[in-house]
Amino acid sequence: MEPALTLEHSYHAEPLLVIILGPTGSGKTALSLKLAQEFRGEIINCDSLAMYREFDIGTAKPSLAERAQAPHHLFDFVDPLQEMTAGEYARQARQVLAEIRSRQRLPIVVGGTGLYLRALLQGLFAGPQRSEELRERLRSRVEQRGSGYLHKLLRRLDRASAEKVHPNDAPKLIRAIEVCLASREKMSEMWQRGRDPLKGFRILRLGLDPDRGALYERINLRARQMFESGLIEETKGLMEKYPASPRPLMSLGYKQAAQLLRGELPPDQALQAAQQAHRNYAKRQMTWFRREPDVTWLKGFGEEPGIHREAMVLLRTSMPRIHADEH
């Protein structure tokens, strides 16, 4: 209808940023590799556990062979004893995005950690970083005075925030209190000043949404394969190297493998517990991603050729300039 406008629009179009999201086991890696190959893409991890070094089998990271197919970023860059945060991730990912843009390659963010993705795209509010001492003090108060204590405290500091957090949700109450005390300002007021969204990209969000039953089957199978092909040994090594049980050792699969190794669960029950945990996690991810704005949902697994075709069509129509370059 208005070719001039379309041309103008595409000429000035900001570079495209592709996001691949979906629950664990939905085939994000497979789809990302396909798209990276087809569109000269570079993959950026957005999975909070795949960032940790030495946690390989249980996190279902792409293999070295897979990573050779396209540049991969933000895998294996966090030490197991280090604590990663959404804010730190967002900073680093934005840095990587800037580099990819300067190379004129297509950035593809892949991952299942909803909060990190939101931190990257929408940004976080300008709040203070965490304070371990304060958190420790608050946690000990909870033990003495009960769980309602934090909520009452927050109500005094910042009533609006207190109303948004359930009295039983200690971690979120602690963060809100921490923000109020450290900044000497109400968290709810800081929120009103907004976030710092990512700028300079047109964003295409592709969400993988396979059939629930099929997904659960796949998750069960994958968890079994992890247990049978090295997860237990990997966990054993990590437990010996890091006796303090850093956070990633408490995560899906590792936690149950550790229980098995400590003799707290028989092998079959440990496996079942791990499968259960993965399924529950997948469900929580779907709850999060359903709220993510502007997601184009693909009804299937990321390995399916039909899904590849759908995704490729969506990419081509979203990136006229790159398409022209590609001949």
Next chain:
RNA sequence: GCACAGGUGGGUGAGUGGUUAAAGCCGACAGACUGUAAAUCUGUUCCUCCUAGCGAGGUACGGAGGUUCGAAUCCUCCCCUGUGCA
């Protein structure tokens, strides 16, 4: 065959005459999430209807009868499961 023990909602498991459609836990489903997020937390969970309420009706504790104003709970018979003895 005899003797015990037991059969409860998707699972487990309380309940041993009356606010019990039946605790708790698990699962399932749905939701929340602004620096621990593979974390943490919330709600719903027999069926039907509506004026959507601590609303109305229906069905329900292996089966069939019975006792009782009233039964998952007591009695009788039958079926099934586990353990012990033959």
